[in-house]
Amino acid sequence: MTKKIPLVVIVGGGFGGLAAAKALRRAPVNVLLIDRSNHHVFQPLLYQVATSVLAPGQIASPLRGLLADQENTSVMLGNVTGIDSATRHIIVDAGDREGLRVAYDYLVLATGASHSYFGHNEFAHFAPGLKSLADAESLRNHILTAFEEAETEENPERRKALMTFVMVGAGPTGVEMASAIAVMVRTTLRKNFRRIDPKSADIILVDMAKRPLGTFAESLSEAARLRLLELGVDVRLEKAVQMIDAEGAVVGDERIPSKTVIWTAGVAPSPAGKWLGCDVDRAGRVRIRQDLTVQNHPEIFVIGDTASLDQDGRPLPGVAQVAMQQGRYVGKSVFRQMTGKSPLPPFRYFDKGNLAVVGKNFAVLQSGRVRMSGFLAWLVWALIHMQFLAESSLRFSVFFQWIWTYLSAQRGDRLIIEQRENT
Numbered sequence: 110m111t112k113k114i115p116l117v118v119i120v121g122g123g124f125g126g127l128a129a130a131k132a133l134r135r136a137p138v139n140v141l142l143i144d145r146s147n148h149h150v151f152q153p154l155l156y157q158v159a160t161s162v163l164a165p166g167q168i169a170s171p172l173r174g175l176l177a178d179q180e181n182t183s184v185m186l187g188n189v190t191g192i193d194s195a196t197r198h199i200i201v202d203a204g205d206r207e208g209l210r211v212a213y214d215y216l217v218l219a220t221g222a223s224h225s226y227f228g229h230n231e232f233a234h235f236a237p238g239l240k241s242l243a244d245a246e247s248l249r250n251h252i253l254t255a256f257e258e259a260e261t262e263e264n265p266e267r268r269k270a271l272m273t274f275v276m277v278g279a280g281p282t283g284v285e286m287a288s289a290i291a292v293m294v295r296t297t298l299r300k301n302f303r304r305i306d307p308k309s310a311d312i313i314l315v316d317m318a319k320r321p322l323g324t325f326a327e328s329l330s331e332a333a334r335l336r337l338l339e340l341g342v343d344v345r346l347e348k349a350v351q352m353i354d355a356e357g358a359v360v361g362d363e364r365i366p367s368k369t370v371i372w373t374a375g376v377a378p379s380p381a382g383k384w385l386g387c388d389v390d391r392a393g394r395v396r397i398r399q400d401l402t403v404q405n406h407p408e409i410f411v412i413g414d415t416a417s418l419d420q421d422g423r424p425l426p427g428v429a430q431v432a433m434q435q436g437r438y439v440g441k442s443v444f445r446q447m448t449g450k451s452p453l454p455p456f457r458y459f460d461k462g463n464l465a466v467v468g469k470n471f472a473v474l475q476s477g478r479v480r481m482s483g484f485l486a487w488l489v490w491a492l493i494h495m496q497f498l499a500e501s502s503l504r505f506s507v508f509f510q511w512i513w514t515y516l517s518a519q520r521g522d523r524l525i526i527e528q529r530e531n532t
């Protein structure tokens with residue numbers, strides 16, 4: 110009788126899931142990667158799609174293409190809605206087939222996170238976030254449309270609201286978005302309009318915290334804040350957003366009329382904890398053990414943004430490096446179990462450092478004791494981001510696009526592509 114080959118089902122083809130799949134390349138297992146979208150997205154560059162520097166296809170790759178040469182691996186387009194851990198099945202909606210049951214021997218959950226509006230879900234309609242390619246494209250449409258409408262608007266108050274952009278949350282995404290819009294209005298859009306002056310746009314970055322980029326050292330936060338001011342961004346700290354509606358935001362006790370409010374604040378984990386009915390942390394992330402498995406389920410791993418693990422008394426951050434290192438660890442762990450080798454030592458995250466870009470020619474970098482801000486940090490940022498794109502064709506494409514944008518100040522993808530209903 111032939112021995113059954115174990116099936117490893119990976120849910121999520123983001124940073125964690127893809128790293129796990131690749132690490133199982135030579136393992137004596139079959140791998141099934143399930144994702145609700147057909148592509149892997151390089152989320153750190155989503156803001157460049159939203160601000161027209163790059164096209165969506167320059168930061169994303171089809172999962173089938175990425176895994177085409179990996180013979181033990183297949184890909185399924187489907188939305189996972191639940192898990193039956195007692196019988197080892199996951200429940201998937203695939204096309205018009207709902208509630209499909211897919212059996213697994215090992216399960217890797219790498220379903221990431223979405224936006225958290227901190228209990229104010231009513232804000233979501235007026236303040237979209239940036240998490241997927243669809244979000245980035247829709248924001249690009251929205252920002253460019255605001256300038257188009259401002260050009261023809263006669264009412265000065267309405268024109269001002271169209272040219273006011275509010276970012277809620279001064280973490281890396283908020284800082285990157287605000288500075289990118291500031292650069293865009295001063296360079297690319299500068300000469301494009303006849304009735305409005307894009308340079309007069311108000312770009313406002315709001316946060317309840319005392320400083321932007323709160324996960325960086327104070328000196329780097331201050332360097333970023335000064336750079337934002339130089340770029341003309343109005344940085345409002347220690348201010349809570351009370352309300353967001355179709356006319357703008359109420360920040361502290363001031364109403365800011367704006368037709369573009371962008372949510373760059375919190376993230377909420379995927380519902381993996383609910384599917385498993387297991388122990389979760391305050392944010393809802395699945396508490397995992399040092400070997401990245403779930404309590405009482407040595408066959409279920411949870412990794413990346415949807416998992417919660419402490420190291421040296423502090424929770425690991427929701428960053429791509431954590432997800433990728435955990436994905437590789439899971440691949441190796443399953444490989445060793447399959448080949449009868451001793452288990453791996455507990456997972457340990459190796460922090461290579463943090464980077465955030467603040468407009469053209471300026472980034473902040475923190476790695477161990479190294480703290481750097483300015484042009485050199487920006488070069489390091491550019492090299493590292495290019496290196497981590499999923500395919501070499503994307504690296505070439507992004508490299509040449511960046512050179513072109515740097516030299517000409519022109520952005521590659523300044524198109525408004527609205528979904529229109531058929532008439």
Ligand SMILES: Cc1cc2nc3c(=O)[nH]c(=O)nc-3n(C[C@H](O)[C@H](O)[C@H](O)COP(=O)(O)OP(=O)(O)OC[C@H]3O[C@@H](n4cnc5c(N)ncnc54)[C@H](O)[C@@H]3O)c2cc1C
Binds near residue numbers: 240
């Ligand atoms: C705008 C932005 C900028 C960022 N910048 C940085 C940065 O500069 N540096 C850094 O280190 N980190 C950055 N991050 C964080 C980083 O992208 C995440 O930490 C990382 O993506 C987490 O990897 P993951 O594998 O856990 O989840 P993800 O990469 O988000 O992947 C999750 C995958 O699961 C799929 N999925 C989710 N639910 C289901 C379901 N029910 N069924 C099927 N598939 C599902 C999704 O489609 C997705 O492909 C940024 C994040 C964002 C949003």
